[in-house]
Amino acid sequence: MSSVREKIECRICKAEKDADQFFYRKDSGKYRTECKPCCRNMTNINLRKRPWTKTLARIKNRCLYKSSGNYSNYGGRGIKCLITNEELKNLWFRDKAYQLKNPSIDRIDPKGHYTYENCRFIELADNVRRQVNHQTLKTVCKKGHPYSGSNLMIDELGHRHCLTCMKNWNDYHNKKNTVSLK
Numbered sequence: 001m002s003s004v005r006e007k008i009e010c011r012i013c014k015a016e017k018d019a020d021q022f023f024y025r026k027d028s029g030k031y032r033t034e035c036k037p038c039c040r041n042m043t044n045i046n047l048r049k050r051p052w053t054k055t056l057a058r059i060k061n062r063c064l065y066k067s068s069g070n071y072s073n074y075g076g077r078g079i080k081c082l083i084t085n086e087e088l089k090n091l092w093f094r095d096k097a098y099q100l101k102n103p104s105i106d107r108i109d110p111k112g113h114y115t116y117e118n119c120r121f122i123e124l125a126d127n128v129r130r131q132v133n134h135q136t137l138k139t140v141c142k143k144g145h146p147y148s149g150s151n152l153m154i155d156e157l158g159h160r161h162c163l164t165c166m167k168n169w170n171d172y173h174n175k176k177n178t179v180s181l182k
Helices: 036-049 052-064 085-094 124-130 163-177
Strands: 007-009 016-018 022-025 030-035 103-107 119-123 152-154 160-162
Touching (some): 007 030, 022 036, 052 085, 103 124, 152 163, 160 163
8 A cells, every 4th residue: 555645846846746845734734835946045035145044033032931951040140131133233233343363242241131232243252251250240159158258269270169068968978988996
């Protein structure tokens, strides 16, 4: 018993192909009118023509979705995406991001939202140097002890440590490793 495969003509390359060569749209219950290779090619062309669209998608991702790896540093801290695609396009040309080797979106005020007034495109290397160490914004350790006064130790790399937690850890491991001689 042979199954008849549905054939669809791609509106771009005009080739007639099996339905599995097309993306299926669950929302409409229909196949796209472009085959997968043509669809991917269009996406690449659009990203080359409008590279700021990928930047906007990444901004929204880190501000809106808890599943994003960076959510805790952005959306989790209340940072909102208040910039539009058109404003991002204007920034792209205002800051001449097309001339940069690795353009990166930067918030001038790191505690502020993504707005037209608070954003600019700069080199990725410069943006990395400007990054806020989110650990320094925290006032307590993971266990809730304050990072202040006699409870604070800063190591040679500039990392902060809670002395209460360090003492508890040392006490626990010293007891665990001592052998009773009775």
